[in-house]
Amino acid sequence: MPLLATSTINQLxxxxxxxxxxxFSNAIATSQSLGQSSFNKNTSCSNIISFVLNILLCHIRSCPVLVRDDPFKTFIYGDIKILGPQLLKLILLLKSVQSSVPNEKNKSRIEGQRDNLHQALICLKDMLMIYLQGPHFAQLLEDLVSVCITEYGFDGENVTYVINDPKIKNIEIFVVKILKPLLSELLAISSLREAEVFGDIMLMITNKLPCQLRNSHGSWATQICKSNGIKDSKVVRSLVLLAFQLSSPPDDLIFAQDVAIELCKVTGSASDDPVEMSELYPVVNKDTSIAVIICILQSVEAIICDVDWAIRK
Structure with missing residues (x-):
């Protein structure tokens, strides 16, 4: 059962x-004036954020459990998508704190902030999943895009193609302005748990885009796979799925074939010794090869099942 009403959590x-x-502003000012970081003074604030995010996550996950017409659900939950903009602002701020830490010594001091960022991303992912197939998804995306406009002054006018459908345009702005830049930043600073969640969110959102727009994001994910030697199997699985599922034919087949060839080099054969890491796709390496194999096989299996169904019909 929920602990607090949606309106109360929004106020929190x-x-x-x-x-x-x-x-955070005071910590930055102190760091600049004294030549040292004072992020460690924010422990109590970090604990407060952790408390609020734990309540929020339980609130979001318990929402679908109640029957739609239950009066208790209407009274307590109301419209939980109003929590989206505040949650996104908190994510952007937590990411800014993590990116602003100057050295490894200070990074260890804000491990709590990193956990909070991961928790906040899980909250956003679960909220999007609730609304993804419903009629209010477009409104939630519009509210999140308004945060993009407020925080970045971005109105979508520099999108290189004309999108007449406002729903599609909001999804594209959210992907281009929030998801892709933040995913790249998190990969650059080795925040791999957070990058994995961003990859999952991006896969959910971009699947609602038309083929042409999805393919451009698939090309972007393919370039990420070619330029990062990540050894975390969960993150690599997320990136490979993005590149494969967002690419349009025949690009998806070409990608799968290229990755399969590189997997053979990494796993080795009767005539060739295995290599440590693929040169073409560094994400394919000894630490990630099993995850990539499973990812490709599962994707191919889904396609075969669809083709089999179509043939039987």
């Missing part, structure tokens, strides 16, 4: 966001 998020924003 706003208060926490204001408190943490002030703490």
């Amino acid at each position: 998020l706003q208060t926490t966001l204001g408190l943490y924003n002030a703490k």
